[in-house]
Amino acid sequence: MLPLTQHEGVPFLPPPAGEEAARAALLGPGGFLSSQRLGLYDTKRNDPATPSALSNLSPYLHFGQLAPQRAALEAAKHRAK
Numbered sequence: 001m002l003p004l005t006q007h008e009g010v011p012f013l014p015p016p017a018g019e020e021a022a023r024a025a026l027l028g029p030g031g032f033l034s035s036q037r038l039g040l041y042d043t044k045r046n047d048p049a050t051p052s053a054l055s056n057l058s059p060y061l062h063f064g065q066l067a068p069q070r071a072a073l074e075a076a077k078h079r080a081k
Helices: 019-027 035-044 058-062 068-076
Strands: none
Touching: 019 058, 019 068
């Protein structure tokens, strides 16, 4: 098996870890549920040219630092009326 190597010129920056980082990724000023990012999600979530439209919550959900129920409950507070 060949070792994985990083392509030159493409830095690998892992997301900050932990529950506080997950909460900031969801609710912080630049978090997914901020008005500027949440507004893009409906129309641009599948557009790779608009990375700010993506939630970027996958690592926090995967490693259990953010519960899907918590994300859903917080998102429900932002539901359009």
